Amino acid sequence: MKKKQQIIHRTKLFGGLKTAEEVHAEFGFRDRCLKCEGPPVLQIRMFMEHDEFLKRSPDMAAAIAMSNPDGMYVPSVPMTFGAMVKYATVTACRLHQKELEQTAAKAPSYILVELDYGPGCEKPFIQVPRAAAAS
Numbered sequence: 001m002k003k004k005q006q007i008i009h010r011t012k013l014f015g016g017l018k019t020a021e022e023v024h025a026e027f028g029f030r031d032r033c034l035k036c037e038g039p040p041v042l043q044i045r046m047f048m049e050h051d052e053f054l055k056r057s058p059d060m061a062a063a064i065a066m067s068n069p070d071g072m073y074v075p076s077v078p079m080t081f082g083a084m085v086k087y088a089t090v091t092a093c094r095l096h097q098k099e100l101e102q103t104a105a106k107a108p109s110y111i112l113v114e115l116d117y118g119p120g121c122e123k124p125f126i127q128v129p130r131a132a133a134a135s
């Protein structure tokens, strides 16, 4: 059985100056809204499979490998579904949240979409590649 998440009370963060959401927006997201520079509530990270990235955009892969100071390779992140290349990071405010979620939902199957809503036990955290979910 899953352990219930502990609720962080307002008085515990900086003497009650900031809520957990505000602290996460400042130090976790580290960005403003893509469209209006508003305070962020959602960050979407998109990862592409490493082999798919090399196949679909060889020019960008070559440019990344050439400019990599550690060697001639494309940096990737090991994940449950294999090595992934971080493709895009976008942040949205509450006004543009739905628009960005709808755009992310239309991502092709080889893109892994990670939605980060920040802290809160009632908020969903979704990290499922659409190809694995369909099979």
Ligand SMILES: [Zn+2]
Pocket: 033, 034, 035, 036, 037, 038, 092, 093, 094, 095, 096
């Ligand atoms: Zn916005």
